[in-house]
Amino acid sequence: MRFPPSLASSALDFFHTDSNLLRRFDAPHAWCDERLAGGYDPYQTSLDGCVGTRVRGRLRVGSRVSGVNLASQDYLSLSAAPEVRAAAIAAVEAEGVHSAGSAALMGLTTGSLQLERELADFTGFLDCTVFPIAWAAGYGVITALVRPSDHVIIDVLAHACLQEGARSATANVHKVPHLKNNAVERRLRRLRETSPEAGILVVTETLFSMDSDSPRIGELQDLCKKYSATLLVDCAHDLGALGATGRGVLEEQGMVGQVDLLMGSFSKVFGSPGGFVCANSVSLKWGLRYSCGPSTFTNAMSPVQAAVVRSSLALIRGDEGAARRERLARNVHRLRSALQRLGYRVLGRQSAVVPVIVGDVAYGRILSKYLLRRGAIVNLVEYPAVSPKSSRLRLQVMADHTPADIEEFVATLRAAEQDARREYDSFAGEPVEEEAHDALQDSVVVPKLPDSVSDSTVVPKYGRVPKLGGL
Ligand SMILES: Cc1ncc(COP(=O)(O)O)c(C=O)c1O
Secondary structure, X not given: OOOOHHHHOOHHHHOOOOOOHHXXXXXXHHHHHHHHHHOOOOOOOEEEOOOOOEEEEEOOOOXXXXXXXXXXXXOOOHHXXXXXXXXXXXXXXXXXXXXXXXXXXXXXXXXXXXXXXXXXXXXXXXXXXXXXXXXXXHHHHHHHHOOOOOEEEEEOOOEHHHHHHHXXXXXXXXXEOOOOHHHHHHHHHHHHXXXXXXXXXXXXXXXXXXXXXXXXHHHXXXXXXXXXXXXXXXXXXXXXXXXXXXXXXHHHOOXXXXXXXXXXXXXXXXXXXXXXXXXXXXXXXXXXXXXXXXXXXXXXXXHHHHHHHHHHHHHHHOHXXXXXXXXXXXXXXXXXXXXXXXXXXXXXXXXXXXXXEEEOHHHHHHHHHHHHHHOEEOEEEOOOOOOOOOEEEEEEOOOOOOHHHXXXXXXXXXXXXXXXXXXXXXXXXXXXXXXXXXXXHHHOOOOOOOOOOOOOOOOOOOOOOOOOOEO
């Protein structure tokens, strides 16, 4: 196939080392504008109004999109729940809108402290520390604990906040193949032989959102005990949404309160930005308040965030939460089975995240154009977040989706596929095989840059720059 750069290139092709730092994004920006002009840039869509199962919004340059929404992270639809909105309004009236200080100084509020106690109780740990965003919790707990002489063993698909935290903390980062506990054990054994005194942190997620799959957590925790390592798991995508009482994958696997460290996010299920770290330790809070950049040197969670998350947590723990989880599970089942019946490759296990492989990156971009045009709001995940041949739609289901929403989405997908096939086939030409990537890249027209851009600008080929962690 002969594709234009807007379909053939990847963001990594525009990874510049120009000495003029402010010019470094000129080329990727121009490339993204080219994608947008062709309709192949589904990113940075903005919402007009509330998050919901049907939304209106705008693409990056302002053209309108609307339709069934499978692109938002609001799995239990709590961000629109009347109780949660009322809690936010009450908090604004009673406590104002801002924490106005770091958690190490005057930024804690009655609400955030209550939330910490309630979450510790819900997750089965001795203590919990909250953060204003979950990215900071993941990055912060690793950088607070791990010293340069320590080691981190991390699943290759673990979230970017965990990968970046590991890289910032130590050069001794060991990526292990996705979900391969035996690779973790091999690495632990070798490290204990060579570095008997070093701290070792093993990092994984309870539910990976690229593939919707889970590791065997009990086995990992046993390995950590055997080799005197510490296990950190991130439950961003399942706490509240999975498990009979909402305690997530840990509940499904009989591991509630039994991992060394648990971190999570409020932004997928609890209707608010924010995150937390739980542990059976009373001193860890001291470290996270005073010795953790993204907590110590940033303003703490606002009273509104705390009120929203507390109100969501109360719902999640009660009958309302159970009913919402049940509706979500039914919707997920309906969507997964409809797609599988039509022959789509749907990855992983039943969860709010439904990853559907669409394959070739160019095809994925073309498909996203027709999905948006026909009224389906979805997220495309493409290289370098995943391999160039395994682009996927990461569909995110909500409790409030109706059977009609799901049916409409599936019908829209089928129609968009026909449009996309036609457009994809129109690029037919001399085939470009995997090993001919270099030739393809030579034909890529790098967007025109200002004359003064230096010759040191580099355009790496596919694969030169290491793959990023999960999103
Ligand atoms: C596994 C995982 N951990 C952490 C985060 C960060 O969460 P937040 O966006 O709430 O800061 C995310 C969000 O994308 C995630 O998917």
